[in-house]
Amino acid sequence: xxxxxxxxxxxxxxxxxxxxxxxxxxxxxxxxxxxxxxxxxxxxxxxxxxxxxxxxxxxxxxxxxxxxxxx
Ligand SMILES: [Zn+2]
Numbered sequence: 001x002x003x004x005x006x007x008x009x010x011x012x013x014x015x016x017x018x019x020x021x022x023x024x025x026x027x028x029x030x031x032x033x034x035x036x037x038x039x040x041x042x043x044x045x046x047x048x049x050x051x052x053x054x055x056x057x058x059x060x061x062x063x064x065x066x067x068x069x070x071x
Pocket of ligand 1: 028029030031032033062063064065066067
């Protein structure tokens with residue numbers, strides 16, 4: 001029995017990434033310490049062995065100098 005549709009074609013194409021979603025480093029405005037990496041409207045934060053993916057806007061206190069940052 002044949003299916004009328006090929007469901008494999010319905011998968012989203014994840015390999016096509018628009019240029020405005022290129023990773024962009026988010027750094028402390030005071031000491032330039034790396035706080036996270038921005039991917040479009042999301043921010044990837046690595047801290048020790050944890051990895052967080054959060055939505056913007058984001059506020060973070062720099063662990064190097066204590067300056068509050070917002071993006
Ligand atoms: Zn800092």
